[in-house]
Amino acid sequence: MMTQQRFAIGTYEAGQGPFPGLVVDGTVYDISAFTAYRSTAELLVDWDAAFTALTRAAERPPVAGIPEGTLRTLPPVSPPGQIFAAGANYREHVVQMAVAHKLGREDATAAELAAEAGREIDERKSSGRVYVWTGVSSSISGAFDDILLPAEYDDHDWELELGVVIGRKARNVSVDRALDYVAGYTICNDLTTRSLVPRKDIPMMGTDWMRAKNFPTFFPTGPWLVPAAFVPNPLDLGIRLRLNGATMQESNTGDMIFGPAELISYISRFAELQPGDMVITGSPPGNGSHHGRFLQAGDVMECEIDGLGMQRTRCVAGP
Template sequence: MKLLRFGAAGSERPGLVDESGTIRDLSSIVDDIGRDTLSNATLQRLRKIDPSTLPSVDGSTRLGPPVADVRHFIAVGLNYTDHAIETNAPIPAEPVVFSKAPSSIVGPNDNILMPPNSEKLDWEAEIAVVIGEHAFGLSEEQALSVVAGYLICHDVSERDDQLHRSGQWIKGKSAPSFGPLGPWLVTADEVPDPQNINLWLTVNGLTMQSGTTAKMIFSFRYLISYISRFMSLEPGDVITTGTPHGVGLGMKPPVFLKPGDVVELGANGLGRQQQTVVLRR
C-alpha cells in the first residue's frame, strides 16, 4: 500500500495510490497519515478498503510529506563505506546518530530554499523508515516489526554549517526545506527486503549518486535496534539511514548546489522526487 498526503502546504489530506497509479482520497476513512494511523492494526484495516470506492484526486495536485506532525526526525551519518571514504571520514564503529529539525520536512517536489549566505549546499539521497509502534530496547530480531513503511528522504545539507559550527551536525541539516520526504510511504509488507533497494540522484540531469542499501554498514534492523537502546521510538518517528557515495562535498574539487539547479532522486519501488533550488529571501 502506498500512502500519501496531498494538497496545499499545511492543509494536506490523506490518500493512497491505487494499482493504476491514481491518487484516492482517504479523508472519509482517516483524518490524516500520522501517529494515530500508522499502527499495524490500522494499516491492516486500510488494506481491506477497495480503492475504487474512494474519490479520485487530480494527478497534478501537490504532494505533501507522507507523514504528518513528525515529532522526531532521526538521521544516521556515514552509513555507506564509500561515502565515508569520499568525505575523508573514518569508518564508524557504531552508528553516527543525529537529528534533523522536523520543521525541515517538506513535500517531495517542493523547492529547496537555499539560505542567503550558503555556499556549500549539498545533496544526499537516502532511504528512511517510519515507525508505526511504540518501541524501546528492541532486539534486532524485533526491529522490523515496528516499521510502518519506507520512503525516500532527501537529506539536504549545508556543509559549512554542518562541519564548521562546533561539530553539531543538526545545524547544517535543519533549515526549512532540508527534509523532502515522499512521494509516498510504502508499507512494510510491500518491501520484503529493505536491504535490496537501489537509489539514485541527479543534478541538472547528470547522475551524481547511484547506490544500493545492500552496501549499508549498519542494516535497517541494526539501526532501529541500536537507536531504541537510547530513546523510545514512537509512531510517526522518521529514521533516515544514510547516503551512498557521490555527494558534492566528496568531489574533487567539491561541487555544490546553486539557485536554479534541479535535483531528482528516486529508489526502486519507492517513487521519485524533484526539487528546484531557489534562494530563500
C-alpha cells in the same frame, strides 16, 4: 493465489486543506472519506488496524479517486514526527568523504586515507558503534517543493537517503524484532551546509549538525510512504540522485554499514521511537563534496529509490 494490490499512503492538498491519501496506480483516494483517520499521523498510531483497512480499500476503493498529478503532494507523514539520522553509514560514502575532507593523517595520500577509512569502517561495524544524530521536523518539505538555499552560504550539499517510518512505539527492541516496528519506507534528501558542520570556535565540541542540516526545506521527503509489506528487503534497493539530468549518486542500500534493524534497535536503547518518526539511514557515495560541486539556485534534483517513487525538487535562492 491472488496477488495483493500494492498501495502507498501520502498527504495531499486539493485547495480545502490537507488530507491523507491512499495511492493506487496513480490515483489518490481520500482516506478520511471512508475511515475515521484525519491524517497520516493518526493512521500510523493505529497502524496494524489501518493497514488491514487500507488493504481492503486498495482492492475495491469505496470512494471516487483523484489523479495524483492534479494534487499538491505534501510530506507523506503529516504532522511529521521526530527525525533520527544515521551518519557515516554507507561504506563507499565514508571513504569518499575521508578523501574529500582529508580526514586522517596530514601527510597521507588519497589512497592511504581511503584505506584507513576502510579499516575504521570494518572495526566500527564489528564493534557495533552506530552514529545517530537528530533533526527537526519543521525542516521537512514535500517531494516536489522548492528547496530554499540560504544566501549566506555557498556549500549546500545533497544526501539521498532511505527513510524508515515507525508504526509502533519502540523502546529497547532487539535487532531481530526491530523491523516489526516499521510501518513503511520513503525517500528523504538530507541536505547539508558543509561549512557549518565543524565548530572551529569550540573544537572540543566537534560537529554541529543542528545548524548544518535543519534549515527550512532541507529534508524533502516522499512522495509516498510505501508499507513495509511491499518492501521485502530494504537492504536491496537501487538508490540514485540526478542533478540537472546528470547522475551524481547511484548505489544500492546493501552498502549500508548498519541496516534499518540495527539502527532502530540502537536508537531505541536511548530514546523511545514513536509512530510517525522517521529514521534516515545514511547516504551513498556521490555527494557534492566528492564531485567538487555544490547546489546553486536553478538546480533541479531528481531522487529515486526502487519501488518508492521519485522526488523532483528545484533549488531557489533563500533569505
